[in-house]
Amino acid sequence: MEVRTMDRNEIRRLATIATLGLLGLVSLIGIVLPNSTAGEVFYTAIGQSTIESSLRLAxxxxxxxxxxxxxxxxxxxxxxxxxxxxxxxFTAVLVADLLGGAGSTGFPPIITFSLGGSTYTIDPGLQLLIPNVWLGIAGGVLSSMLLAFLFGVICIRYEGDQIIAGLAVWLVALGLAPFASKVVYGQPSTDQIVRLGDWTVPVLSDIPFVGPILFDANPMVFIMLASVPIAWYGLNRTSFGYWVRASGENPKALDTVGVNVNRVRYAAVLISGFFAGIGGTALSLGSGGFFNGAGGTMVDGRGFIAIAAYLFGNYNPFGAFAASYLFSGLQALQIRLQGIAPTEVFLMLPYIVVVIVLVLVGRTRLPEAAGEHYESGED
Structure with a gap:
């Protein structure tokens, strides 16, 4: 009797069915028995506070x-x-602090003069237009783009190994930020200064359940939700997006039609620095208002999780967002469920699901020319 072995796609389908079946079973038990452990897990997962935290962590x-x-x-x-x-x-906190910290405008007065024994100051009121927290965010984004540009020069201009250069960027930042914090603040972590407050959209924020989640949130959540469709449109519906994709798939063809491949790659690397810069400032000024440089720093591996996220999403911005939300949602759920079962179980939960997703997704096809150097005029 011939024994047939299952191929990779069949295994993936079975794993998908089994995973969805397990989630469906837990949800059904939770709905029928709301006071059970499954019920607590289910209703916590769909709770307003869990969704709000998941978006913020994503x-x-x-x-x-x-x-x-x-x-x-x-x-x-x-x-x-x-x-x-x-x-x-780190840079976002440092810049915001140098420009005034928690209670200052961050701008020097235009005119200071004395009259009749009293001192008068004319303040331009620029803090109303550009608060120092936003200038700190701008500084953080700029520092990220500068470091990304340095990485691009090494990899594109001097054809350095991209993996080694990327590891060098990580290790340099991992040592430089806590060291600079020690120089300025006397410790690896900065002082707590100003942070972004939530934005509330009138009327829309009053919509039951959805309103507080989407229309009464941290500004960084709004930026993220706007960035995803913008990034998708830019990649799939513009000439620049076509150049980016062609640069990774067939750079010679792009060069043949007169587009400078290296310039496109520099621009894409700077975009990576721009978005990562906003993400980093969201961790510090968008959350606690400080930088924690102890251990692996407050970033704590999120950059590597981001790489997994866009691979899970198969280079689609919407897919990358969904994968990011999956991981952050499990983190938020883990925090809220630690009293129900042993803490270790829920600490493992996000990473267990990552392994499951790897099985379901399988191998993502990298762009044909990813990691390869290119010089105009190559045969």
Whole structure:
């Protein structure tokens, strides 16, 4: 009797059915028996506070994934995203602090004069237009883009190994940010300064359940939700997006039609620095208002998770966002369920699901020219 072995696609389908079946079973038990452990897990997972936390935790991962996606689609594998997150998170706090910290405008007065024994100051009121927290965010994004540009020069201009250069970016940032914090603040972590407050959209924020989640949130959540469709449109519906994809798939063809491949790759790497910079500032100024440089820093591997996210999403910005939300949602759920079962079980949960997703997704096809150098005029 002939024994037939299952191919990879059949195994993936069975794994998908089994996973969805398990999730469906847990959900059904939770609905029928709301007081059971399954019920607590189910209703906690769909709770408003869990969804709000999941969106907030997804911001640095999703934004960084969007940037890494652009770089890799252009043919440059940027595994230094973790370093970009670290340097931008620290620089954002430092710049905001130097410009005034928690209670200052961050701008010098225009005119100071004395009259009748009293001193008068004319303040331009620029803090109303550009608060120092936003200038800190701008500084963080700029530092990330500068480091990304340095990475691009090494890999594109001097044809350095992209993996080694990416690791160097991470290690440099991992050492530089805590060291700079020690110089300025006397410790690896900065002082707590100003942070972004939530934005509330009138009327829309009053919509039951959905309103508080989508229309009464941290500004970084709004930026993330806007960035995903913009990144998708830019990659799939513009000439530049076509150039990025062609640069990663067939750079010679792009060169033949007169487009400078290296310039496209520089632009894509800078985009990765831009998005990672926003993600890093979301961790510091968008959350607690400080930078934690202890251990692996407050970034804590999110740059590497972002790489997994855009691979899970098959280089689609919407898919990358979904994968980011999956991981952040499990983190938020883990925090809220630690009293129900042993803590270790829920600490493992996000990583177990990552392994399951790897099985379901299988191998993602890299761009044909990813990691390869290109010079105009090559045969």
């Amino acid at each position: 911001v640095p991962i999703a934004l960084t994934a969007l940037g890494g996606l652009y770089a890799e689609k252009s043919g440059v594998i940027n595994i230094g995203l973790e370093g970009l997150l670290i340097i931008s998170a």
